[in-house]
Amino acid sequence: MMRLLVPSWWTLAWDRFWFAPGSPRNLAGARITFAAYSLWVLLSRNLPEMSGLPPVFWSQVGASARWRYLDFPGHPDLERVLVWITAIALLGAIVGVLPRFSCFVSGLLLYHLAPLESLIWIPHPYARGLTISVIALLTLSFSPCGDCWAFLRPRGDQPPTQSGDYTWPIRLLQLYLVQIYFFSGYAKVMVVGWKWASASNIRSWMLRCTQNEQIRVFHALGTWIAARPLACWCVGIGTLLFEFGLVTALFSKRARWVLVPLVAVFHLGILLSMNLVFLNVPQLLVFANWDVLTAWFKSLVRHQPSREQKNALREASFPP
Amino acid sequence: MKINIVSTFCFLMFVTFGLLVAVLGRLLSATARRRLTNVFLLAVLFISFGAGLTQHNLWPFSSWPVLAYPAPTDGNYPALPRIMGVDSSGNEYDIDYRAWRPLGLEELLSWIKLHLARLDPAARDCVGAYLLGRSNLARVQALSSAGLPYPNPWFGPLTAPTHMLHPAIWSHPESVPHNSFVGLRVYEETWNVEERSHDPQRVTRVLAFDYRQ
Numbered sequence A: 001m002m003r004l005l006v007p008s009w010w011t012l013a014w015d016r017f018w019f020a021p022g023s024p025r026n027l028a029g030a031r032i033t034f035a036a037y038s039l040w041v042l043l044s045r046n047l048p049e050m051s052g053l054p055p056v057f058w059s060q061v062g063a064s065a066r067w068r069y070l071d072f073p074g075h076p077d078l079e080r081v082l083v084w085i086t087a088i089a090l091l092g093a094i095v096g097v098l099p100r101f102s103c104f105v106s107g108l109l110l111y112h113l114a115p116l117e118s119l120i121w122i123p124h125p126y127a128r129g130l131t132i133s134v135i136a137l138l139t140l141s142f143s144p145c146g147d148c149w150a151f152l153r154p155r156g157d158q159p160p161t162q163s164g165d166y167t168w169p170i171r172l173l174q175l176y177l178v179q180i181y182f183f184s185g186y187a188k189v190m191v192v193g194w195k196w197a198s199a200s201n202i203r204s205w206m207l208r209c210t211q212n213e214q215i216r217v218f219h220a221l222g223t224w225i226a227a228r229p230l231a232c233w234c235v236g237i238g239t240l241l242f243e244f245g246l247v248t249a250l251f252s253k254r255a256r257w258v259l260v261p262l263v264a265v266f267h268l269g270i271l272l273s274m275n276l277v278f279l280n281v282p283q284l285l286v287f288a289n290w291d292v293l294t295a296w297f298k299s300l301v302r303h304q305p306s307r308e309q310k311n312a313l314r315e316a317s318f319p320p
Numbered sequence B: 001m002k003i004n005i006v007s008t009f010c011f012l013m014f015v016t017f018g019l020l021v022a023v024l025g026r027l028l029s030a031t032a033r034r035r036l037t038n039v040f041l042l043a044v045l046f047i048s049f050g051a052g053l054t055q056h057n058l059w060p061f062s063s064w065p066v067l068a069y070p071a072p073t074d075g076n077y078p079a080l081p082r083i084m085g086v087d088s089s090g091n092e093y094d095i096d097y098r099a100w101r102p103l104g105l106e107e108l109l110s111w112i113k114l115h116l117a118r119l120d121p122a123a124r125d126c127v128g129a130y131l132l133g134r135s136n137l138a139r140v141q142a143l144s145s146a147g148l149p150y151p152n153p154w155f156g157p158l159t160a161p162t163h164m165l166h167p168a169i170w171s172h173p174e175s176v177p178h179n180s181f182v183g184l185r186v187y188e189e190t191w192n193v194e195e196r197s198h199d200p201q202r203v204t205r206v207l208a209f210d211y212r213q
Helices: A007-019 A024-043 A047-051 A063-069 A076-095 A099-117 A131-141 A168-191 A199-211 A220-226 A229-250 A253-274 A281-287 A290-302 A307-315 B002-027 B030-054 B105-118 B121-143 B193-198
Strands: B080-087 B092-094 B181-190 B204-212
Touching: A007 A168, A007 B030, A024 A076, A024 A099, A024 A131, A024 A168, A024 A281, A024 A290, A047 A076, A047 A099, A063 A099, A063 B002, A076 A099, A099 A131, A099 B002, A131 A168, A131 B002, A168 A229, A168 A281, A168 B030, A199 A220, A199 A229, A199 A253, A199 B193, A220 A229, A220 A253, A229 A253, A253 A281, B002 B030, B080 B105, B080 B121, B105 B204, B121 B181, B121 B204
Parallel strands: none
Antiparallel strands: B080 B092, B080 B181, B181 B204
16 A cells, blocks of 8 residues: 555556557557448448528527537538548548548547537537547557558568557547446436436336337337346446456456457447447457467468467456 | 637647648658657647546547437427428328439438527528429339439448448338428427337327428
8 A cells, every 4th residue: 555655656646557568460450440440430320411401490509519620510521521531531540541530630620520410409420429529539649650561661671579559549539438437327316316227227228218209210228227126236236347357358357358348238238228339349459468369360361370369369358 | 609719729720730740750850750759649638638527629639429319308308390292192202312403311310400490481482392302313213123222322321320220111102102202391209208108109299290282
């Protein structure tokens, strides 16, 4: 306990967390993951058409919200061009053509485009799929994310080595994802209190989501949970424990092994019981160790894994 | 307005510090670069935890208030809008959520709930005419052999869904109304979750908007 009072301990811990030697492959893997995911969501929406809605839909949008994102009605053609520029930049980030510049351009343009989805009634489009993409792509653009798996790199050919410069951006991306759950749990406790986890509250949410015919696609699991107080208590307490506990995945390899795959199960449960979709699940690949995955993939291709690769695979699938 | 200004300032701070790390960092010694990166990291921590812990949504630094609302103790949730198409015989039909594209159903319903009643009659008619046009176009598309198109034809069924799932009620031509809509009605639906768990029909509907062509 005494060591916590020593400033140098905090400095060392800070450096160990943010700047431990890391692989350029992890950063490149994150770049490809976030760019591919963002491209998928961007092209799944009709964002330019939102600018072309009749002016009456935009009549209640304040000037500060419009200027904040430079989103104005009546320019669907311009927005269409911007969507194409963003898509091309994201493709550039995926294949590694000017990867940092591509990440920067796509991150900035997504900051402008993503709010179009909901701006007519709310100025912050969280939970619609592109929130983390904006800050993640910009963070990647500030880091040497093009040092590996890139066709065109701004620097010359340098053999990728382990460096702390490859770690802090990955840690930051992991933090963005973990914050979703932490703040989600925090908001529940702050707004509703610990009684959010009570059986009556969970039952009410389950019934509301399964009775609303406009969102009811799945209803069997939600109704089943709502009918069982014990199941409701488990869902409530389990949700808060999970949302607060996921922070440990930042610091503990063992927690990462257990909790990160559980995120996918958690969201599958929410989907089947409450009909709510959380698109960011593929972004969890930022927790993967791409050195190990690459070795595994190569061994699959060659059909004869080397002893080192087997050992590496056995040892860990997540970075330290 | 305040939150828009603060959010913009935080985002600009994030981009500025990030650019300093990316551009200036190359010209500095390793120690100075590390120091600059630390400043950037501290700025990001300050903004992101500031947004989360104060529960002020500084998007893209969000406070993530997911389901952070209390369920009403009496089981009566606030009213939820529901849009119905009306044909020339006066029959009412539910409309597939895909009809409203580019608007997502949850965005449209939230907008209706917040703003429709505040509009003057001419503006409300403008909304009604637009939504009626969208619903009739979607009805024709749903009746065609190709069906209602996906927002991105390349992705098809792999298109990213919206935050809330919605049943695709016009997936089969036999479930699509064959007559054109001549009007639209918006109802506000309320129900008590406990009562409705015993009787699914126990819903109270209040007509909030009636548009005729």
